[in-house]
Amino acid sequence: MASTLKEIAVSLSRKQQHYVNNLTDESPILDNMKFEPSTHGLWNAYEEVSHINGAGFVDINQPLPEMEVDSNLKKIDLSILGGEIFLPEDKGSVIGISEYFGKKVPVLLKHAGQTAEKKIIYDNFLPYAISNGKAVSSGAEENCYSMVAVRFVDGEVTGLFSQTNINQFGLLDSRPINGGALYKNADGVLGYGLRLKGYIGMQLANKDAVSAIVNINQNNIPTADQIDNMLVDAKATPSSTYIFCHPKVLSMLNQYKGNVLHATNYEFDINRSFMSWNGIRFITSYNFKNGTEDAFELA
DSSP states (O other), X not given: OOBOHHHHHHTTOHHHHHHHHHHTTTOHXXXXXXXXXXXXXXXXXXXXXXXEEOOOOOOTTSOOOOOEEEEEEEEEEOEEEEEEEEEEHHHHHHHOHHHHHHHHHHHHHHHHHHHHHHHIIIIIIHHHHXXXXXXXXXXXXXXXXXXXXXXXXXXXEEEEEOHHHHHHHOSSEEEEEGGGSOEEOTTXXXXXXXXXXXXXXXXXXXXXXXXXXXXXXXXXXXXXXXXXXXXXXXXXXXXXXXXXXXXXXXXXXXXXXXXXXXXEEXXXXXXXXXXXXXXXXXXXXXTSOSXXXXXXXXX
């Protein structure tokens, strides 16, 4: 069953909850995404449907039509999310080893979450929409923004994590380098080290679930029809689809307030309101580039 990273962490330990809270603190897309276990630890095998011949109506006493689903078997590798931090011996004797790592790890995890989210946006969602002909241009040629609609589908459009790694070490494995004893780093300095490592990935296997509008700026704001069509291209449903964009893009759409752009209270968070387009919720993230995207060339 697909779960958010926080839901997965809650089932593991308080330590894992703390790690994931820091990881997703400034990465709202990562925070709301669903994740599923990979099929083979560090990689995932999946089928991408290429053709469906489904059920049909026939007359009484007539044979039923033959149904078939053609698919292509594919494989995707997970990526490593993590890093190492080094504390020189002399600094450690003044600050304290546990105190030092206790303060630095949350900052590093927050940065790791931002890095992962940028990769998901610019290496996964946008290229996938563009390559499948599911992106349109708003017309800007410089200082661009983009927005993307993603419908999460179990087994097709989902985040991935290594169940093997979780069973052994948790979602994020924190481990002292050299068993916590002194060692020399690459520069020959004695000190202490800590390593954080996890395995996550992104699977995109449904061409009708991700769409985008690119080349947006203040003088080239998407039309209502373009946004409607973007949601149609992703076959958007309120229960499974989000519109991701930079906060400034949402501000540009204020002209549509009261018509198709509404503030909505959702059941899971009745004390907060979220902007939505005909029921499809916006999630804004500062991990989108702030008007510094190059204009995308679309076929």
